[in-house]
Amino acid sequence: YKIMNLKKMLLLVTVGFLMLAGCSDDDPINPIPEDADDNFITSVVLTVGETSYAAAIEGNDITVTVPYNVSLDDAAAEFKYTPSATIMPDPAEITDWNTERQFRVTSYNGRTNDYKYLVVKDDIREEGDVVLKTDAEVKAFADKGVTIIKGDLIVGEASGDNAVTNIEALSALTQVEGDIVINDTYKGTTLDGLENIVKIGGLHIGSTEAASTASELYYANLRSLEEIAGDITICNDKLQWFEAEKLTAIGGSLVMRSAALTSVTTPALATVGSDFELQGSNEEKAGGDMTIVEMKALASVGGKINIKNFAKLNAVKFEALTSAGAVLLPTIPYEFETISLPVLSEVGGDIQLIANTDATSIGGMAMNTGVKTIDMNSLSEVDGTIVLSAFAELREIPSLNGIKVKGIELVNLSKVPDPLNLSQTTFSGGGRLLLTNMNLITTLTLPVQADVTLELRYNKLLGKVDGVEELAGLVYVPGTDCSFSSLKSVRGDVSFSNGPQTTISTPQLEKVGGNLLNDVEKIGYPKLIEVGGYLAVSDNVSDDSGTECDFCVLRKIGGQLYFDSTNIYAAIDMPELEEIGTAADPAYYKAGANDKYYKEALYGSCALTSYDGLHLPKLRKIGGAGFTLDLGLGGGMSYLEELSLPLLEEVDGIFQIHQNGPGMTPAAPLERIALPVIAKIGSVHIEGCSVTDFSAFAPVVGQLSDETWFVHEDCSYSPTWQDMKNGKYKKE
Numbered sequence: 001y002k003i004m005n006l007k008k009m010l011l012l013v014t015v016g017f018l019m020l021a022g023c024s025d026d027d028p029i030n031p032i033p034e035d036a037d038d039n040f041i042t043s044v045v046l047t048v049g050e051t052s053y054a055a056a057i058e059g060n061d062i063t064v065t066v067p068y069n070v071s072l073d074d075a076a077a078e079f080k081y082t083p084s085a086t087i088m089p090d091p092a093e094i095t096d097w098n099t100e101r102q103f104r105v106t107s108y109n110g111r112t113n114d115y116k117y118l119v120v121k122d123d124i125r126e127e128g129d130v131v132l133k134t135d136a137e138v139k140a141f142a143d144k145g146v147t148i149i150k151g152d153l154i155v156g157e158a159s160g161d162n163a164v165t166n167i168e169a170l171s172a173l174t175q176v177e178g179d180i181v182i183n184d185t186y187k188g189t190t191l192d193g194l195e196n197i198v199k200i201g202g203l204h205i206g207s208t209e210a211a212s213t214a215s216e217l218y219y220a221n222l223r224s225l226e227e228i229a230g231d232i233t234i235c236n237d238k239l240q241w242f243e244a245e246k247l248t249a250i251g252g253s254l255v256m257r258s259a260a261l262t263s264v265t266t267p268a269l270a271t272v273g274s275d276f277e278l279q280g281s282n283e284e285k286a287g288g289d290m291t292i293v294e295m296k297a298l299a300s301v302g303g304k305i306n307i308k309n310f311a312k313l314n315a316v317k318f319e320a321l322t323s324a325g326a327v328l329l330p331t332i333p334y335e336f337e338t339i340s341l342p343v344l345s346e347v348g349g350d351i352q353l354i355a356n357t358d359a360t361s362i363g364g365m366a367m368n369t370g371v372k373t374i375d376m377n378s379l380s381e382v383d384g385t386i387v388l389s390a391f392a393e394l395r396e397i398p399s400l401n402g403i404k405v406k407g408i409e410l411v412n413l414s415k416v417p418d419p420l421n422l423s424q425t426t427f428s429g430g431g432r433l434l435l436t437n438m439n440l441i442t443t444l445t446l447p448v449q450a451d452v453t454l455e456l457r458y459n460k461l462l463g464k465v466d467g468v469e470e471l472a473g474l475v476y477v478p479g480t481d482c483s484f485s486s487l488k489s490v491r492g493d494v495s496f497s498n499g500p501q502t503t504i505s506t507p508q509l510e511k512v513g514g515n516l517l518n519d520v521e522k523i524g525y526p527k528l529i530e531v532g533g534y535l536a537v538s539d540n541v542s543d544d545s546g547t548e549c550d551f552c553v554l555r556k557i558g559g560q561l562y563f564d565s566t567n568i569y570a571a572i573d574m575p576e577l578e579e580i581g582t583a584a585d586p587a588y589y590k591a592g593a594n595d596k597y598y599k600e601a602l603y604g605s606c607a608l609t610s611y612d613g614l615h616l617p618k619l620r621k622i623g624g625a626g627f628t629l630d631l632g633l634g635g636g637m638s639y640l641e642e643l644s645l646p647l648l649e650e651v652d653g654i655f656q657i658h659q660n661g662p663g664m665t666p667a668a669p670l671e672r673i674a675l676p677v678i679a680k681i682g683s684v685h686i687e688g689c690s691v692t693d694f695s696a697f698a699p700v701v702g703q704l705s706d707e708t709w710f711v712h713e714d715c716s717y718s719p720t721w722q723d724m725k726n727g728k729y730k731k732e
Contacts, residue, residue, distance in 0.1 A: 279310075
């Protein structure tokens with residue numbers, strides 16, 4: 001019974017407490033607010049003078065943005081936050097609103113919410129171009145506190161009495177969206193005042209067409225500059241230093257020309273969109289005190305790298321450069337030592353590394369003596385020509401075997417060792433492979449197909465060209481006898497020139513698509529079948545050259561056959577030749593009037609000089625300008641007595657025979673002309689020979705006329721066309 005009463009009493013007490021708790025919200029004196037759980041800042045407004053700045057509240061960040069030159073010290077603050085909450089610190093007690101800080105909002109029920117307050121200084125923008133012609137205008141503009149110019153900044157004038165001497169007051173500037181132009185009336189020594197600029201459209205001090213004459217400017221320091229959308233052009237012969245240590249990218253070109261240039265410091269520069277050019281003067285002469293060009297971070301140049309006319313330059317180092325539009329060092333001084341391009345892989349144009357050959361401009365030497373090696377062994381593709389020229393002490397060229405390249409020119413590298421192997425190199429077409437004065441090279445090895453014109457000039461020991469079967473072209477100016485042992489075809493021109501007492505061997509050559517010039521003493525073409533252009537043989541060929549075998553299987557010449565064989569006392573022998581000058585547009589070695597002696601003498605598409613006879617037994621057609629035979633100087637030197645062309649059917653142009661002068665005595669001994677199957681001749685012109693029987697022309701007399709038939713009176717018989725028409729072919 002007692003236990004049950006105790007349980008009843010506890011139940012009553014518990015119910016009483018619950019009833020009291022349930023009735024507390026209805027306490028008219030201390031009610032619990034509806035936002036008791038809230039702790040939010042909803043609005044912040046700071047007022048300075050008559051201007052108010054509303055904060056942006058994103059999440060728990062409160063950001064007030066004010067102009068760059070506005071201070072929020074002692075600003076009146078209006079905070080709105082949850083009414084039932086409290087805030088610490090109290091905004092009413094704060095005067096320094098320029099400082100970052102935190103606010104804590106505590107709800108009625110004791111939960112906290114922290115906010116971060118910060119101030120962002122907004123830029124002051126100036127629309128359009130800003131032109132500052134005087135120091136007073138510089139100060140007036142600076143007083144506006146402008147940080148961003150939306151157009152160009154032009155300092156000084158191109159000429160006149162006004163001048164700007166100092167631009168230090170412009171230090172608030174952080175960006176110029178257009179170009180900064182420093183004109184000639186600027187008298188400052190530096191660009192101090194632009195040191196806080198981070199980004200510009202471009203910088204111009206003079207131009208490549210007209211150098212700046214700003215007379216005091218020696219130092220350009222843009223220490224905060226990170227990016228240039230356009231070009232840097234500095235052409236001023238007083239400038240000594242340029243420094244932009246944070247600059248990473250130039251959208252356009254970097255061009256600096258100065259006779260006083262000592263240093264260009266851009267250690268972070270990684271990309272140049274167009275050209276990179278440094279010159280030691282604003283004229284085409286050597287100058288400047290710069291000894292080294294070093295770009296440690298530069299990886300890509302969209303246009304040309306062009307470094308020239310530095311008289312004291314010792315080294316060029318682009319150790320991060322992987323690609324460029326071209327690399328041009330065309331005036332390397334004679335004591336220059338270092339070229340370092342270790343990771344350069346792709347070049348869109350030429351690579352030219354050339355020791356200056358103008359001794360007056362570089363210090364008295366035409367050849368460089370300092371470069372022993374060139375660090376450029378990562379090349380894979382060059383869409384241009386690699387030129388290495390005039391390095392007297394270069395002992396090793398960069399690795400070129402295996403790259404893709406348009407052309408290669410190796411000139412005056414007299415200590416580069418033998419052999420030269422380019423058997424794995426791919427020539428992309430349209431270029432030339434030039435070797436000149438490569439005096440230790442004895443053997444050149446090329447790929448089987450080499451789409452390049454091979455040009456060999458004055459190489460003392462180069463006697464063998466191996467591997468190649470097809471070339472785009474071939475030029476050989478002898479330094480010694482040479483064999484092209486595997487060459488079968490040349491698509492373009494071939495020239496063997498200026499080589500008396502030289503022997504050339506082309507045992508496999510079958511076809512020349514262009515012109516063939518032979519100007520060496522001894523050469524044989526035992527397999528040559530066709531020449532697409534002209535075939536010219538000069539009088540350097542001597543009588544013991546074995547001419548009877550020179551063109552023993554040649555069948556077709558698309559252009560002119562020109563044979564100046566005044567030194568050959570042997571017949572011109574081409575036993576298989578069938579066509580001359582039959583191309584759609586025949587090429588000529590010599591064309592037009594041969595007016596050295598006879599004003600009427602011409603160069604035909606078959607233009608031959610011979611003292612000792614022709615052997616063309618299968619020749620059936622001569623197109624183009626026709627057939628001309630020069631019998632030489634006369635005076636008893638010629639031995640040619642009979643001209644026989646047994647299968648000749650057509651001569652599109654003239655058929656002409658003459659000596660080298662009118663009235664020469666005795667007349668050339670040519671007595672007989674045999675054209676047994678002739679069916680077409682355009683005209684006939686014969687002088688200075690002993691022919692008395694012209695019946696060879698009887699089949700074509702009907703095609704001719706007084707205007708197209710001529711036999712000079714210095715011949716043994718001179719029939720007119722009417723005589724021929726009347727059948728008077730022979731002298732009575």
